[in-house]
Amino acid sequence: MIEHDIFRALADPTRRTIFEKLANGSMNASTLRQGMDISQPAMSQHLAVLRAAKLVREQKEGRFVNYEVDPDGLALIAQWLAKYRAYWPARIDALKLLLKDMDQ
Amino acid sequence: MIEHDIFRALADPTRRTIFEKLANGSMNASTLRQGMDISQPAMSQHLAVLRAAKLVREQKEGRFVNYEVDPDGLALIAQWLAKYRAYWPARIDALKLLLKDMDQ
DNA sequence: GAATCGCATAAGTGTGTGCTTATGTATTTT
């Protein structure tokens, strides 16, 4: 179940930080570690979890592995969220912002 | 951090099932248990986690406690998702559905 | 008012998870 992989992957704060960094630009695993106080194997393991959840994808470049955000994972979250649209109108104010962003 | 509470709450498959059931209509904790093979304390603990994440909210009615979906949690997920809108156009097909739903 | 019901909380237990150190495997550098 990929849906389970996604929520489990995002349940970890370190992985959310990694994902957020990648959202601001692709980079390889070593660069990703900078300023994060995390060991190389730990980073590698986190990236494996994010990859399994289709939240990031890799692109091998020589001995480097460039990581970038995978839109598939985000689309799946959007689909999950869409199932509960019946409950959204109750918080229109918070939603306006989202709608405005999406409408371009 | 409420954002962490949300993803952690949804990381458990049992809690996602509970949330989905409540999305189809409010009910109390006992009714929620029907057909779920889960103990009463386990259900109570799951509901506490979902409550802390603002994914559900309670409404006491005598000795019963009625639970319902809390739009706040969903709105927070929508906000989180909106941060990464830059990566959405790559999967327009999956997104069209979401946009159509939200545009009303 | 005693028993029952709906639910929450406490305490204990097994399993999952994120970390570490150690090692392996390509690829690049010198």
Next chain:
DNA sequence: AAAATACATAAGCACACACTTATGCGATTC
């Protein structure tokens, strides 16, 4: 070709987490 670099994987460990049984507490029923 030897050394260094970038990354992945294996194994072991400490802790978080989802469960259990036991108990408590307010509201209802008899």
